[in-house]
Amino acid sequence: MSRGNQRDVDRARNLKKSQASKKKQAGDPTKRLEAQAEIMRAKQRAADERKAAEANGGSKGKK
Structure with missing residues (x-):
């Protein structure tokens, strides 16, 4: 049996989902670092x- 275009639709959906999760961080990298x-200091x-x-x-404080 064939899956029809389900495989292509799933690939497109996963590609869209992965691109949405890979948002670029805003701002200057040196300033952000x-x-x-x-904060760490x-x-x-x-x-x-x-x-x-x-x-x-x-x-006397928390452990």
């Missing part, structure tokens, strides 16, 4: 401060 790096500072507080005063 710098912003992400700043802030997270690292917070983690370092938390570790220092635990080392000095015990474990």
